Amino acid sequence: MPAPSSSSSSSSVCTFLLIFLLAVRASNCAAKATKNTRPPRQLSADYYAKKCPQLEQIVGSVTSQQFKEAPVSGPATIRLFFHDCFVEGCDASILISTKPGSKQLAEKDAEDNKDLRVEAFQTINMAKELVERKCPGIVSCADILAVAARDFVHLAGGPYYQVKKGRWDGKISMASRVQYNIPRANFTIDQQLKLFNSKGLTLEDLVVLSGAHTFGFAHCKQFVGRLYNYRGTKQPDPDMDPRLLKALQMSCPQFGGNSDIIAPFDVTTPFMFDHAYYGNLEAKLGLLASDQALVLDPRTKPLVQQLGKDKQKFFQAFSVAMEKMGSIGVKRGRRHGEKRRYCSMHA
Ligand code: HEM
Numbered sequence: 001m002p003a004p005s006s007s008s009s010s011s012s013v014c015t016f017l018l019i020f021l022l023a024v025r026a027s028n029c030a031a032k033a034t035k036n037t038r039p040p041r042q043l044s045a046d047y048y049a050k051k052c053p054q055l056e057q058i059v060g061s062v063t064s065q066q067f068k069e070a071p072v073s074g075p076a077t078i079r080l081f082f083h084d085c086f087v088e089g090c091d092a093s094i095l096i097s098t099k100p101g102s103k104q105l106a107e108k109d110a111e112d113n114k115d116l117r118v119e120a121f122q123t124i125n126m127a128k129e130l131v132e133r134k135c136p137g138i139v140s141c142a143d144i145l146a147v148a149a150r151d152f153v154h155l156a157g158g159p160y161y162q163v164k165k166g167r168w169d170g171k172i173s174m175a176s177r178v179q180y181n182i183p184r185a186n187f188t189i190d191q192q193l194k195l196f197n198s199k200g201l202t203l204e205d206l207v208v209l210s211g212a213h214t215f216g217f218a219h220c221k222q223f224v225g226r227l228y229n230y231r232g233t234k235q236p237d238p239d240m241d242p243r244l245l246k247a248l249q250m251s252c253p254q255f256g257g258n259s260d261i262i263a264p265f266d267v268t269t270p271f272m273f274d275h276a277y278y279g280n281l282e283a284k285l286g287l288l289a290s291d292q293a294l295v296l297d298p299r300t301k302p303l304v305q306q307l308g309k310d311k312q313k314f315f316q317a318f319s320v321a322m323e324k325m326g327s328i329g330v331k332r333g334r335r336h337g338e339k340r341r342y343c344s345m346h347a
Contacts, residue, residue, distance in 0.1 A: 043164035043327060047143075052135035056163075059144055062127040063151035066119070071271055074152035075216025076117035077124070081149035082212070082325065083113060084142070086199060087181045089329015091170030092141035095124060095343040098175075110178035115219060121344075123148055128343050141343035142167035146326050153322075156215055158273030161319035167330050168337025171346060185222040185288040189297040192290060199328050201321075206294075207303045208321040211314055213291055214277035215270060217262035220252035223288055228254040230289075239292050241284040263287060275315075278308030 048055045066073040084094040087107055094113065098106040107113060108121075124145055131139050143165040154160040183192050196206045227249050230237040236245050244267065251261050264270035265287050266277055277291075281304055286292035294300045307314040331337035338347040 042332070043166045043330060045162045045164050047165040048135070048139060051138045052131070054134055055131060055139055055143075055165075056147055058130050058134060059127045059147045060151055062123060062130060063148050064155060066123045066126075067152065067155045070119045072117060072217070073119040073123050074156050074271075074273075075212075076120035077145070077152050078149045078212050079216065080116055080120040080124075081145050082209070083107075083116060083178075083182060084145060085325050085328045086195075087178050088170050088172055089331065090142050090146065090167055090326050091329065091331050091337065092124075092145055092167075092340070092343055093170040093173040095121065095141055095145070096173035096346065097344040105175035106173040107175055107178055108173070110175035112178050112182045112184075113175075124343055132341065137339060137341070140167050140169045140337075140339050142169050142330075144343075150322070153273050153318075156271060156273035159315035159319045161322065163326070164323060166332065168332055169340045169343075169347070170331055171336070171338055183290065185218070185290050186225065187290045187293075189293050189300060192293075199325075201324060201328075203299060204303060204317070205321045205324060207300050207307070208314070208317045209325060210291065210294060211275065211277050211307065211318055213265040213287070214275065215273055216265050217270070218265060218287055219259065220248075220257055220261050220263070221259065223248070223263070224252050224254065224257075226289055227252060237289065237292070239284055239296060240286075244285050265291070275307055275311040278304050278314070282308055 063073075063077075080094060081090070084090055084092060087093060094107050094116075096106045096108065098104070098109050108116070124141065127144050127148060128139075128141055131144060143163075146165070146167065147163050150161060150163045181195070183195055187195075192206055193203055196202070201209070225231075226237040226240055227245060228234075228236060240248075248263055251257075251263065266272075266280060267285055268276045268280065280286060281292060281295040284292070286295070295304045307317070340347045
């Protein structure tokens with residue numbers, strides 16, 4: 001389905017949205033600013049060619065099954081990968097569970113990670129278990145996460161790109177390192193850019209990677225401010241289409257709503273990885289203030305317009321940007337890393 005223009009997206013959009021708002025509820029329910037401007041450390045596409053040649057096939061059997069049985073696993077796993085890479089680098093530190101009785105919470109239990117879906121963790125754990133049976137002690141959880149994220153992009157209709165591998169798992173996972181490394185839904189472009197720059201990512205990477213919001217869902221609390229009291233004005237955000245506003249207000253009251261209610265990022269094709277996200281922004285159909293900001297800022301608007309017109313350009317740029325994001329803070333060797341048997345526990 002093409003990206004809607006503001007006039008063509010009338011009732012069908014809202015009907016679609018409402019169906020999702022009513023039918024889909026959340027099933028459950030990021031500091032060390034790793035300044036990484038150095039080139040990635042020798043990741044390679046054939047890293048496991050000798051020791052675990054079936055790796056991608058094994059992970060693929062799990063991701064394709066999950067895609068059928070629990071489609072929310074797709075967007076959830078891509079978000080999990082993003083939250084992993086932005087805190088301590090792409091080292092599966094997000095998968096570690098807090099030790100029972102420990103006062104020091106692991107990354108996963110930080111406030112900003114509370115809404116990461118259990119289906120994403122389950123996908124990686126299932127894949128790891130199968131991989132361990134065929135190639136014990138060889139493959140890192142961090143690489144499995146990178147491969148699974150790519151699989152889901154492709155399964156949902158997005159590009160297929162090679163995943164470079166060779167990441168080791170990290171030894172550090174601390175909730176206290178999350179808050180300043182994960183962007184918030186009300187961040188301005190300056191705030192988003194500062195954070196992305198601190199990870200070695202550019203303004204273009206920010207626009208392109210935000211395109212992951214072409215699928216998946218967000219909880220009311222992430223955008224309710226836009227619906228009733230935008231930036232303290234006691235008015236809704238003028239940059240939201242009035243029909244979308246109305247539909248969202250019906251599901252997300254200002255006070256006392258159900259905290260499990262979620263809304264799709266992309267009201268036109270919520271389960272498809274396409275470029276509709278950018279067309280939606282131009283039609284004032286962005287869900288988060290941070291999304292809509294991309295079309296309001298003169299630095300990012302031209303790229304939003306280009307990507308909205310050209311799906312192939314988006315797919316190409318997204319593949320490159322995912323490889324870049326996937327190289328943030330990569331660890332190699334026993335001094336800095338480990339290979340875990342279980343992704344949720346240090347080795
Ligand atoms: C640029 C700044 C970003 C901000 C402010 C942001 C914020 C958010 C928020 C608030 C949610 C909703 C969480 C919830 O309520 O459950 C979300 C979901 C999501 N984010 Fe982002 N995000 C950003 C960038 C990214 C990037 C770079 C990626 C991946 C490359 C990504 C992938 C996703 C996906 C796929 C979801 C849907 C998850 C699901 O349905 O379970 N986001 N994001």
